[in-house]
Amino acid sequence: MGILNVTPDSFSDGGLFFEKDKAIEHGLRMFSEGANIIDVGGESTRPGSDPVPADVELKRVLPVISGLRKHTRNLISVDTSKSEVAIAALAEGANIINDVTALRNDPKMLSVAAQTDAPVILMHMKGTPKTMQRRPTYKNVIVEIKAFLEKQIQLAIKNGIKKENIILDPGIGFGKRFEDNLTLIRNLSDFATLDQPILVGISRKSFIGKILDVPPREREEGTLASAVISVIQGAHILRVHDVAPIKRAILVAEAILDDMWAAGLFAHRGEFKRSHAN
Numbered sequence: 001m002g003i004l005n006v007t008p009d010s011f012s013d014g015g016l017f018f019e020k021d022k023a024i025e026h027g028l029r030m031f032s033e034g035a036n037i038i039d040v041g042g043e044s045t046r047p048g049s050d051p052v053p054a055d056v057e058l059k060r061v062l063p064v065i066s067g068l069r070k071h072t073r074n075l076i077s078v079d080t081s082k083s084e085v086a087i088a089a090l091a092e093g094a095n096i097i098n099d100v101t102a103l104r105n106d107p108k109m110l111s112v113a114a115q116t117d118a119p120v121i122l123m124h125m126k127g128t129p130k131t132m133q134r135r136p137t138y139k140n141v142i143v144e145i146k147a148f149l150e151k152q153i154q155l156a157i158k159n160g161i162k163k164e165n166i167i168l169d170p171g172i173g174f175g176k177r178f179e180d181n182l183t184l185i186r187n188l189s190d191f192a193t194l195d196q197p198i199l200v201g202i203s204r205k206s207f208i209g210k211i212l213d214v215p216p217r218e219r220e221e222g223t224l225a226s227a228v229i230s231v232i233q234g235a236h237i238l239r240v241h242d243v244a245p246i247k248r249a250i251l252v253a254e255a256i257l258d259d260m261w262a263a264g265l266f267a268h269r270g271e272f273k274r275s276h277a278n
């Protein structure tokens with residue numbers, strides 16, 4: 001999944017693709033580099049950021065989604081937690097709803113996802129973007145996030161969302177301490193028991209900056225290392241900025257891992273691959 005931020009203030013590429021034509025061109029480039037999904041977002045969720053009104057978000061994302069749709073039949077997701085934005089984005093040709101609040105921000109999001117039959121990404125976040133990095137704590141980060149995601153799966157299913165339309169995301173960097181992010185990536189295979197595809201967003205995030213002491217634009221190698229480990233641990237979708245290098249790294253990692261999976265190593269991934277092979 002390639003990231004397409006149409007915002008003036010996102011943490012790593014804010015402002016770069018704010019202009020509609022540039023954004024469309026960048027999205028198409030990421031598809032040509034091997035992305036299977038482009039995630040279009042019009043509201044920054046970086047720590048400390050304020051929400052933007054729906055009309056602003058709509059003005060940012062709709063022209064980009066319809067522009068992309070004119071040129072490609074590939075999958076487009078919309079990064080929004082507002083039902084109004086999700087409805088309009090799907091009408092313009094988006095396929096997937098990426099809701100970083102896991103259907104909690106807008107009660108109407110449940111019925112929109114159910115009625116449109118669109119796959120929905122449920123992400124864990126402690127607090128809101130404004131507050132999430134104010135001293136988050138967990139007794140057991142894996143257990144707590146799994147319990148939260150399990151609860152949101154049940155809520156979604158109770159409201160008519162199909163099990164096969166649910167994708168889960170532990171929400172790296174969203175109300176997590178440095179060690180929590182490492183623990184989550186290291187133990188991503190624990191989420192396999194929830195029996196849904198797993199998405200993980202590691203790209204250029206601050207845990208990498210903390211290890212290497214480099215700004216977001218110099219976090220490509222750190223992102224690559226995190227991406228490969230995420231795939232070993234069973235991630236199905238990686239949300240990333242630098243599609244070309246990550247695609248190459250993952251293709252090589254998967255070719256090597258396939259033999260290891262065939263040999264019965266990494267059973268968690270083998271099981272999922274067998275039961276969800278497409």
Ligand code: 7PJ
Binds near residue numbers: 003099100169200
């Ligand atoms: C994520 C996201 C993530 C999902 C952002 C950034 C911050 N959506 N939106 N998962 N992160 N599902 O691009 O680093 O990790 S915005």
